[in-house]
Amino acid sequence: MAPSKSVTLRSETAVSLVDPDQSLKASKALLAHMKKASKEKAANAEKKDLLADPEDEEGSKETPIWLTLTTKRHISDSRSLKPGKIVLPHSLNTDPEIGICLITAEPQRHYKNLVASDDFPADLRKRVTRVIDVGKLKAKFKTFEAQRKLFAEHDVFLGDTRIINRLPGVLGKTFYKTTAKRPIPVEIQARVPKTDGKRVKRTKDANTPNACTSAQLAGEIERAVGAALINLSPTVNTAVRVGHAGWTAEQIAENVDVVAKTLVEKFVPGKWKNVKSIYVKGPETAALPIWLTDELWLEQKDVVADGSDEAKAIIAGEKANIGKKRKSLEGQPEEAEPVAKKAKKTKAAKVDKDKLPESDDTKLDKEIADRKAALKKQKKAAKKALEV
Known part of the structure; x- marks a missing residue:
């Protein structure tokens, strides 16, 4: 539950x-x-304790x-x-x-x-x-x-x-x-x-x-x-x-x-x-x-009432932070699988760098700009809810 x-x-x-x-x-x-x-435990015991005090049966x-x-x-x-x-x-x-x-x-x-x-x-x-x-x-x-x-x-x-x-x-x-x-x-x-409600300083004596x-x-x-x-x-x-x-x-x-x-x-x-x-x-x-x-x-600031404007603003801020921390992976080339190590490298195992696809940064820049704009809107909405 x-x-x-x-x-x-x-x-x-x-x-x-x-x-x-x-x-x-x-x-x-x-x-x-x-x-x-204690009585039930003693009654259900398989062996009776012969050394137990008879006056302390309970x-x-x-x-x-x-x-x-x-x-x-x-x-x-x-x-x-x-x-x-x-x-x-x-x-x-x-x-x-x-x-x-x-x-x-x-x-x-x-x-x-x-x-x-x-x-x-x-x-x-x-x-x-x-x-x-x-x-x-x-x-x-x-x-x-x-x-x-x-x-x-x-x-x-x-x-x-x-x-x-x-x-x-x-x-x-x-x-x-x-x-x-x-x-x-x-x-x-x-x-x-004490003298007149105050402690008298003790005189030190080495002996x-x-x-x-x-x-x-x-x-x-x-x-x-x-x-x-x-x-x-x-x-x-x-x-x-x-x-x-x-x-x-x-x-x-x-x-x-x-x-x-x-x-x-x-x-x-x-x-x-x-x-x-x-x-x-x-x-x-x-x-x-x-x-x-x-x-x-312990303190009033530790809690907020359910359904209040403060609670809504906190929830909106949490959603905005989730979007801020994530990074988009769309449009990026998939990582190549790790190649097992060999004792000796051969020419056939070498990767030609010229054949790798070039990364497209224009899509990624556009997605980042869109996310920043959405985040600003969410922050403004949360701030307005707190002011109300």
Whole structure:
């Protein structure tokens, strides 16, 4: 079936935000569908999984749930190797056995002391399995074998915002060929106080590193580990993990509302005017819409109404361009078929140039003149239609 040429004109009305009730309805429907599909899959399985958790008969509780955002134009001009993060009301990573590698600015010893301090939570200290500065990281993990070993030893990698842009050159494609374990930026330098609403310039001291306190470092790590990660790329589709199948519908809906609002306001150019649709989905499910735009295009100049004078002028101009690009071949002699190459040329194979027919340029000149005249008429008609 041929695609429709009808176009929805952009309205100037404000776009409404995501309705929390719609998010909750979609979350309930998605969880119910995933549980039903998991039961059917387990019932139709030829072999029963004896190692499966008996308390998790309705499917894996760790199955991710995604929020999918589609925009009218690309969300970014280039692929970003530094993921953005959105702090969620319900953390995505609460596993007490997760391994965290913290990559800091120099000196490494000062940040190790912060983690070992009494002000740093003991349960979080068990999860921070390595603290290393960028200088030692570059010297110790030069080879691919060492980088792959480091990649496998930890579950989450955090990078100081001051050195996060240097890490792609240090860690290479071992870490950056996928988005699974790219270092997450964390702000661990000293907080600058404000006086009368203005930040006071920090006095530099060679003996004192520019670092936050142990409590502030712990808070930054907790927020980064449980945050939703945004990996920007030149595309109109962006997926963000917002929950797991083992959560309640209320928890997923709350995360969806926060991610949708923050993602659009912080990362989407043009904000809500550039958003086409927002969905929630599982890895193998259909996408359930929670918000759809009434506006197809971003700007008024991008579209014209069907049957208008502007549309007629554009169509007339396109036809004129087609005629302009084509060249007439009538009246020209047909090209001779290519002659196969021979090892030795003979006199009989040589072509007598005097016997070739002479080209008749008078016909060709007349056709070119006629086409130019027709093109001028079409341009005048198009210009008159635009002026009206």
